Amino acid sequence: MKVQINPERCQGHGRCYDLAPDLFGDDDEGFGKVLGDGTVPPGQEHDARLAALNCPEHAIELLEEA
Amino acid sequence: MAADDRFSENYLQTREERPLGTRSEVVTGPVSDWATDFSHVEPDWAADPYPIQDDLRQRCPVAHTDRFGGAWLPTRYDDVAAIAYDTERFSSRAIIVSNFRPPRELAPVGGSPPISSDPPFHHDARKLLLPAFTKTAVTRQEPGTRRFCHSLIDAFAGQDVVDAARDYAQHIPVRVIADMLGFPPEDGPQFRTFVEDLLEGINLPPDERIERVSRLFDYLLAQVNDHLEHQRDDLTSYLLNAELYGRKLDPSHVVGTMALLLIAGIDTTWSAIGASLWHLAKTPGDRRRLAAEPGLLPTAIEEFLRAFAPVTMARLVRDDVHWHGVDMKADDWILLSFPAANRDPAQFDRAGEVVIDREINRHAAFGLGIHRCLGSHLARMELRVALQVWLERIGDFTLADPSAVTWSAGQIRGPRTLPLRIR
Numbered sequence: 001m002k003v004q005i006n007p008e009r010c011q012g013h014g015r016c017y018d019l020a021p022d023l024f025g026d027d028d029e030g031f032g033k034v035l036g037d038g039t040v041p042p043g044q045e046h047d048a049r050l051a052a053l054n055c056p057e058h059a060i061e062l063l064e065e066a
Numbered sequence: 067m068a069a070d071d072r073f074s075e076n077y078l079q080t081r082e083e084r085p086l087g088t089r090s091e092v093v094t095g096p097v098s099d100w101a102t103d104f105s106h107v108e109p110d111w112a113a114d115p116y117p118i119q120d121d122l123r124q125r126c127p128v129a130h131t132d133r134f135g136g137a138w139l140p141t142r143y144d145d146v147a148a149i150a151y152d153t154e155r156f157s158s159r160a161i162i163v164s165n166f167r168p169p170r171e172l173a174p175v176g177g178s179p180p181i182s183s184d185p186p187f188h189h190d191a192r193k194l195l196l197p198a199f200t201k202t203a204v205t206r207q208e209p210g211t212r213r214f215c216h217s218l219i220d221a222f223a224g225q226d227v228v229d230a231a232r233d234y235a236q237h238i239p240v241r242v243i244a245d246m247l248g249f250p251p252e253d254g255p256q257f258r259t260f261v262e263d264l265l266e267g268i269n270l271p272p273d274e275r276i277e278r279v280s281r282l283f284d285y286l287l288a289q290v291n292d293h294l295e296h297q298r299d300d301l302t303s304y305l306l307n308a309e310l311y312g313r314k315l316d317p318s319h320v321v322g323t324m325a326l327l328l329i330a331g332i333d334t335t336w337s338a339i340g341a342s343l344w345h346l347a348k349t350p351g352d353r354r355r356l357a358a359e360p361g362l363l364p365t366a367i368e369e370f371l372r373a374f375a376p377v378t379m380a381r382l383v384r385d386d387v388h389w390h391g392v393d394m395k396a397d398d399w400i401l402l403s404f405p406a407a408n409r410d411p412a413q414f415d416r417a418g419e420v421v422i423d424r425e426i427n428r429h430a431a432f433g434l435g436i437h438r439c440l441g442s443h444l445a446r447m448e449l450r451v452a453l454q455v456w457l458e459r460i461g462d463f464t465l466a467d468p469s470a471v472t473w474s475a476g477q478i479r480g481p482r483t484l485p486l487r488i489r
Contacts, residue, residue: 011435011436011438012196012438013432013438014201014443018201026200026201026202028196028197028200029193029197029200030199030201053426053428054368054426054427054428055428056430056432057434057435
């Protein structure tokens, strides 16, 4: 699984870096950013889903690998 | 460095000569039908707006009133979101419903940028402020906030009943924002008056309202002058030095933003802290669960923000438009009720209940779109610290007299009297 942030939608609510701090961080203006290349390490899939499902702007995309 | 003469007599004169807006008739008194005559400043709404909103969502999802010179009230999540995202048709040039509409020429800057600004200016004015309000930046305020909360509870010694709104919740955001702006902490009590003048005095005769608002601007100008003489590391000095498009900010921009930063964080956060304590005081199960599982607090806080969202924003319709079944006229107000959106059963399961372990909670308490509350990270920090310290220090507490609880009317709703028995 990989995570992505759509910068057109992100408004810096920060739910992703609150809920999944190992996967997301904030930039100098508080917008969310994906840490590393966005690959979700095994065991963190729940956090990734939680971040996506709590984003008020629907800015987080989960890419499930086949 | 040349003296900063932006705030000289010239500026004061420009303020006096600003173009006038339009005024509407002040209408008060009981509401005849919430679908056609709503008023968010009447006592029934202040006491409990949720049954009214639930009823409207069913039978008239975009309600109207002739009060305030004409206003609309959407109560569905999808409609509130659509308006928040549509900055083309709905302007932020005024965001507090009243009987005064500022002149159209005030857009896209508005009186208190960036909350009152429209694109494209909004983006640039907001960008100046974002770095000071990131989650990382506001953690610097956390130790001081925690010490201050403890000092408020220390002062409860010997009392069995305390007013958690007046003697606790109210003081926390006042202290934090005074510190960030570099205003004297002893001026806190004045800020409450400014907040009431701006946000609750909306049905006062317009001349009286203008008179009251000018008191805030006099205060801010005094702070500006003090900071021009004594520069320091705070938001006021930052705004005085900030540049946009290659020059320092227009004086009305500086003062308008100072007004925004002072007012916007106070009774909003005060309301959120108070409403959370009110819920816990009357819900022993949730109180005990949070005491036993402190790790659940951040999840519970999101639910308190959803269920008791303190803030309703407003917009002005730009041009006549047929929108979701109704005919809106240019300059009609829209009351943008995030509280109503947050209780829409089409968006949330068990929307009317407080579920403190709700895992998926895409609430709109801090707004949606480009105007997402600038201070949301600060507000969340204050709310978390205020509740942590309270729960740690005061294990068990109940409503001393449920009928004595009072709630503010208008666009910011929260407890203003909240007597709690703490031992």
